[in-house]
Amino acid sequence: MSLQYDLIALDVDGTLLTDDHVLTKAIRETVHEAAGRGAQIVLCTGRGPSGALPILEELGLGGTVITHNGAAxxxxxxxxxxxxxDMIPEHLIDFVVYCRDRAIHFDLNTAFEMMVESMTPEAELMYGRYQAKPSIQDFRLALPSGLVKFTVFGSKEQMDTVQTEWASWPQTLHSIRSGDYFIDVHHAEANKGRALEQLAAIRGIDRSRILAIGNYYNDITMLQFAGMGIAMGNSPEQVKLAAKAVAPSNSEDGVARALREYAWT
Known part of the structure; x- marks a missing residue:
């Protein structure tokens, strides 16, 4: 059987992992088989490296990881x-003040470091699920430099409100819903599709030789750039419409089944 694609880009949460954040045996073995056949496996996630690299290690792979929704x-x-x-710190001040005024939890991220001003029990539990270990710092005097992502966390209803209100703000930075309980803010040009395009150019891989699988709004640019973009069965309708095919859900080993159907013949 011949490999159809040279690079396979895989989202992590809601795609590779079940809703309980488990990497199943079927997915691990199928991704490993694709790598063994010569495909470059690239995780393409909203997580930072501290949350993404353990998944890569659990897959038994190395190489490149696109993190922070393409920002690093x-x-x-x-x-x-x-x-x-990199974001200009001053561009984030309105977002920070908004969250402080409404007691909305947020974190600030450089490529490798995650920082928070305070920690709630709910936030601590959430970070544990994503293998993230933020440090507590005081940002009242100044924001750090080298920031690539600002993330807010709360209930679905709270994030719905934030998303609606931020939609009318000047688009100096780009905000995107990365999950029911999260909204991420990045440099206006940062997204998974752009990062995948840059990586493909560095490696001399034509987009027709790229397969991408994802499940949420922050995956749309990646699915559209790839020669074969596959949405998970648990994706919102808008994400499915952006893809060329729809796989079974993340609770049905959808990645493994999609790779066996599309990655090689």
Whole structure:
């Protein structure tokens, strides 16, 4: 059987992992088989490296990871940054003040570090699920430099309200819903599709030779850029419409089944 694609880009949460954040045996073995056949496996996630690299290790793989929704591309072998989209700290001040005024939890991220001003029991539980370990810092005097992502966390209803209100703000930075309980803010040009395009150019891979699988709104640019974009069965309708095919859900080993159907013949 011949491999149809040279690069396979995989979202993590809601795609590779079940809703309980488990990497199943069927998915691990099928992704490993694709790599063994010569495909470059690239995790393409909203997580930072601290949450993404353990998944890559659990897959038994190394290489490149696109993190923070495309804002930082990392070489897992030496922990170097291949490319990142830095935000201007001053552009984030309105977002920070908004969250402080409404007691909405937020974190600030450089390529490798996650920082919070305070920690609630709910936030601590959430970070544990994503293998993230933020440090507590005081940002009242100044925001750090080298920031690539600002994330807010709360109930679905709370995030619905935030999303609606921020939609009318000037688009100096780009905000995107990365899950029911999360909204991420990045440099206006940072997204998974752009990062995948940059990586493909570096490696001399035509987009027709790229397969991407994802499940949420922050995956749409990646699914559209790839020659074969596949949405998970648990994706919102808008994400499915952006894809060329729809796989079974993340509770049905959808990634494994999609790779066996489309990655090789």
């Amino acid at each position: 591309t990392i070489n897992s072998d030496d922990r170097s940054v291949i490319h990142q989209f």
